[in-house]
Amino acid sequence: MISAAVLGGVALVVFLFGGLWSATLLAIGTAAMIWEWREMVVGKGQGLRLRALPMVLAGPAGVLAAGLASPAVGFAVLLVLLGAGVLAERARLRFIVPGVLYIGIAMICIEAMRNDFRFGFLAVLWLVLVVIAVDVGGYFGGRIFGGPKLWPAVSPKKTWAGLIGSVLFAQITGFLFAILTPVPYAAEVALMSALVALIAIGGDLLESSAKRYFGVKDSSRLMPGHGGILDRLDGLMAAALFVAAVSFLRGQNIFLWG
Structure with a gap:
């Protein structure tokens, strides 16, 4: 709770300033x-080599670059840098490249959202x-109602009741x-929030x-009590990609429906 409060407070202030921050x-x-x-x-302990x-x-x-x-x-x-990385990196590119694209594009979408002049x-x-x-909502829905598991082979703790609660x-x-x-x-924001919830769960x-595929419990130990940053922002990145796609297809901010 302490680490989450500290990181959340810092992020709130930084996003309030926006821009380069x-x-x-x-x-x-x-x-x-x-x-x-x-x-x-590639396996923990391999180190961050120059290539x-x-x-x-x-x-x-x-x-x-998106912010500036x-x-x-x-x-x-x-x-461009991903292409340079493909030429330099030879370890399991079929897994590394999609991950870099997913993370990079999602975070660029969040920065683009912040740069909107109105919202x-x-x-x-x-x-x-x-x-x-x-x-x-997922925690309390699962705790209070329990019931069938959502996808036990991937996430043993998630339940259908938790999904509904979320x-x-x-x-x-x-x-x-x-x-x-x-x-x-x-009303429209509430509906979009429900859709975002499903995407975040995904x-x-x-x-x-x-x-589970790579046999690790946490992506890292960078955040005390939470595991890695990837563990905390996985749902947020998926949600950001979805909101960005909807905004692009509609040609206007997610909050504008007129």
């Missing part, structure tokens, strides 16, 4: 998660609160968020299946 924080997190992913794939640096730096460089210039520039920087901070805050609501609590959180902030269209299951 949020881009730098996201870049640090991106680098850490790519390092964690590479450690999971792995382009691959590890591809994501954070893309995030910084635009998401398009960020994607370009990510792909930037609110959009990121809403996304984070909804993902937290997913964890809280979606309901996320929906309530999104509705209250819209009521208490200048965000319009509370992101959590995706990372859980990867950890």
Whole structure:
């Protein structure tokens, strides 16, 4: 709880300032998660060798470029450094490359959300609160009602009751968020929050299946009591990708429905 409160407080202040501050924080997190992913794939204790640096730096460089210039520039920087990393790195590329792309693009999407001139901070805050609501609702739904497991082979603790609790609590959180902030269209935000909850759960299951495949319990021990940063942000990244895709297809911010 202490580590979560400290990290959450720092992130809240940084995202409130936005700009280079949020881009730098996201870049640090991106680098850490790519390092964690590479450690999971090639085996812990292998060390960060020089040839792995382009691959590890591809994501954070893309995030910084997105913050300083635009998401398009960020994607370009990510792909260029990823290409350099492919030429240098030869260890299990079929696993490393998709992970770097997934993490890098998701974090660029979060930075792009923050850079929106009207709803930037609110959009990121809403996304984070909804993902937290997913964890809280899932925990209490599973604890109180129990019942059949959702996917025991991948995540033994998750239940169908927990999934329902996650979606309901996320929906309530999104509705209250819209009521208490200048965000319009509370009913639509509540519906989108429920969809985001399902995507976040899918992101959590995706990372859980990867950890089981590679035989690790946590992505790292960077966060006391929480495991790795990848363990904490798996659902958030999936949710960010979904929100970014919806916003792109609709041609407007996720909070605008007129």
